[in-house]
Amino acid sequence: MKRHLNTLFVTLEGSYLRKDGAAVEIRHEGETKLRVPLHNLEGIACFGWDIGASAALLAACAEAGVALSFHTPHGKFLAATRGFTSGNIHLRREQYRRADDEPSSVAIAANMLAAKLANSRQVIMRAARDHGGKSPERAAALGQAADLIAVRIGLLGRATTLDSLRGIEGDAASIYFAAFPHLLVNHDPAVGISGRSRRPPLDPVNALLSFLYTLLMHDCRGALESCGLDPQCGFLHRDRPGRPSLALDLMEEFRAFLADRVALTLINRQQITSSDFHTGESGAVLLKEDSRKQVLVAWQERKQDEISHPFLDERVTVGMLPHLQARLLARHLRGDLDAYPAFLAK
Amino acid sequence: MYPEDQLIPISALQHWLYCPRQCALIHVERVWVENRFTAEGRVMHARAHDGPDESRQGVRITRGLPVRSLRLGLSGECDVVEFHAGGRILPVEYKRGKPKAHRADEVQLCAQALCLEEMRGATISGGCLYYGERRRRTEIAFDEELRELAATTAAAVHGCFADGITPSAEYEARRCDACSLLDLCQPRSLRFRRGAAAWFNQRLRTSLSEEP
Ligand code: SF4
Numbered sequence: 001m002k003r004h005l006n007t008l009f010v011t012l013e014g015s016y017l018r019k020d021g022a023a024v025e026i027r028h029e030g031e032t033k034l035r036v037p038l039h040n041l042e043g044i045a046c047f048g049w050d051i052g053a054s055a056a057l058l059a060a061c062a063e064a065g066v067a068l069s070f071h072t073p074h075g076k077f078l079a080a081t082r083g084f085t086s087g088n089i090h091l092r093r094e095q096y097r098r099a100d101d102e103p104s105s106v107a108i109a110a111n112m113l114a115a116k117l118a119n120s121r122q123v124i125m126r127a128a129r130d131h132g133g134k135s136p137e138r139a140a141a142l143g144q145a146a147d148l149i150a151v152r153i154g155l156l157g158r159a160t161t162l163d164s165l166r167g168i169e170g171d172a173a174s175i176y177f178a179a180f181p182h183l184l185v186n187h188d189p190a191v192g193i194s195g196r197s198r199r200p201p202l203d204p205v206n207a208l209l210s211f212l213y214t215l216l217m218h219d220c221r222g223a224l225e226s227c228g229l230d231p232q233c234g235f236l237h238r239d240r241p242g243r244p245s246l247a248l249d250l251m252e253e254f255r256a257f258l259a260d261r262v263a264l265t266l267i268n269r270q271q272i273t274s275s276d277f278h279t280g281e282s283g284a285v286l287l288k289e290d291s292r293k294q295v296l297v298a299w300q301e302r303k304q305d306e307i308s309h310p311f312l313d314e315r316v317t318v319g320m321l322p323h324l325q326a327r328l329l330a331r332h333l334r335g336d337l338d339a340y341p342a343f344l345a346k
Numbered sequence: 347m348y349p350e351d352q353l354i355p356i357s358a359l360q361h362w363l364y365c366p367r368q369c370a371l372i373h374v375e376r377v378w379v380e381n382r383f384t385a386e387g388r389v390m391h392a393r394a395h396d397g398p399d400e401s402r403q404g405v406r407i408t409r410g411l412p413v414r415s416l417r418l419g420l421s422g423e424c425d426v427v428e429f430h431a432g433g434r435i436l437p438v439e440y441k442r443g444k445p446k447a448h449r450a451d452e453v454q455l456c457a458q459a460l461c462l463e464e465m466r467g468a469t470i471s472g473g474c475l476y477y478g479e480r481r482r483r484t485e486i487a488f489d490e491e492l493r494e495l496a497a498t499t500a501a502a503v504h505g506c507f508a509d510g511i512t513p514s515a516e517y518e519a520r521r522c523d524a525c526s527l528l529d530l531c532q533p534r535s536l537r538f539r540r541g542a543a544a545w546f547n548q549r550l551r552t553s554l555s556e557e558p
Contacts, residue, residue: 118554
């Protein structure tokens with residue numbers, strides 16, 4: 001198995017990445033900025049319109065299984081490079097067969113969503129424990145949201161179609177995001193959220209979440225690729241050209257535990273304030289260039305945290321979770337596991 | 347008779363006898379991690395394969411000889427084959443480490459011989475395993491039992507390749523701790539294999555029972 005290795009994020013416009021022996025070298029305006037051995041990396045993610053890479057590096061990344069991806073400065077996924085499709089054709093065929101079979105898809109998607117909801121409920125209860133004492137109103141709102149979400153988790157287990165799963169999930173998501181303002185404490189009052197908006201984000205919290213979800217998606221996609229699954233063929237998210245549906249499926253169980261918690265920490269410690277955002281003419285809110293770097297640092301730090309993996313019962317870093325879950329999913333598809341044990345945070 | 351495009355590598359037999367799951371992970375799923383042991387083995391093989399052919403005292407020594415058997419559906423390379431003046435053919439396989447309890451090395455050598463027999467219409471009565479740690483040869487007789495084992499193993503591996511199903515395996519310290527695929531295979535977690543559904547539901551119930 002790959003060790004938990006870091007993803008290298010390149011945000012400096014005008015950078016050029018080249019192969020230097022067994023390392024990637026980042027050059028900028030004729031100077032070497034950084035050199036990192038490829039075997040220390042699991043991915044290289046470039047954020048910028050003017051970042052290039054040499055063919056020799058692309059080949060070396062494909063060979064070493066390092067996912068090299070390009071994103072807009074705001075983190076939107078543009079393209080990724082890889083070598084000839086490797087991996088197990090039998091595994092992929094089984095993935096397609098199950099995706100074509102609604103009961104099989106429901107079984108997998110229901111666990112992913114149950115974990116998603118349970119993990120967002122954990123975030124809510126954690127906030128209720130930590131900050132509920134100061135405000136009875138907040139404690140009541142959070143407690144109620146936790147109960148409502150618990151009911152939705154129960155419903156998931158009885159759903160027999162993907163559409164009903166999606167309905168329950170959408171319902172739970174609105175409960176969760178309605179409670180989200182109560183998760184913000186000691187924050188810059190100008191940093192707020194009203195419901196979830198994505199295309200485009202209409203407030204700072206949504207802008208921050210969207211950015212973090214992009215990072216998470218990159219990790220999930222790379223994890224699926226690296227264990228031979230097709231990231232485009234999902235169980236919950238159906239096929240749409242260009243959409244990494246399985247990566248979106250896999251993300252569900254990590255959204256609250258990884259991305260939302262990083263966002264809350266940054267906001268509640270005022271490491272991110274309203275000055276980190278700018279609002280466009282249309283009302284779309286975006287994170288500023290420099291602030292993105294700060295978020296990337298926080299994201300990387302979060303991925304270094306160690307936890308005990310609930311199913312494997314082994315110490316792992318948080319950054320390794322998408323890889324481990326992708327592998328467990330492959331196991332289930334291969335018949336080694338009788339269900340997909342989605343990630344349930346403690 | 348197997349068509350040429352369905353020949354499987356002789357090395358797969360050895361992997362199968364060590365652990366069927368390992369064989370499927372390497373050859374069917376095509377995951378491969380090199381560790382110290384396999385790296386050393388490779389270096390040693392490179393040495394055995396690379397040398398020039400030589401002749402001395404009526405023995406011609408060939409290295410890296412490609413062989414195949416359509417009957418067993420196998421193809422591979424012999425490290426060293428000695429062709430003796432009297433017509434005796436003697437395959438020699440170089441191994442890191444020492445002789446092992448299971449018969450994987452013997453089967454591999456015998457499978458090479460079966461290929462050679464088929465290609466040359468010859469009979470090969472035995473071969474040698476050279477173990478790096480002992481620095482000496484062990485003679486292996488290709489008796490009926492060993493030939494049979496090589497043939498049934500080849501058939502089993504062909505079956506596995508055909509269904510494309512990776513056998514599951516339980517963790518076994520002696521075998522798994524020395525396995526280069528340990529990290530990928532995670533055999534310990536397979537103890538949950540039948541119980542992932544039960545585990546998930548139990549864990550979900552525990553999570554839900556936590557009060558805000
Ligand atoms: S770790 Fe054990 S079960 Fe897994 S492939 Fe290796 S020997 Fe087989």
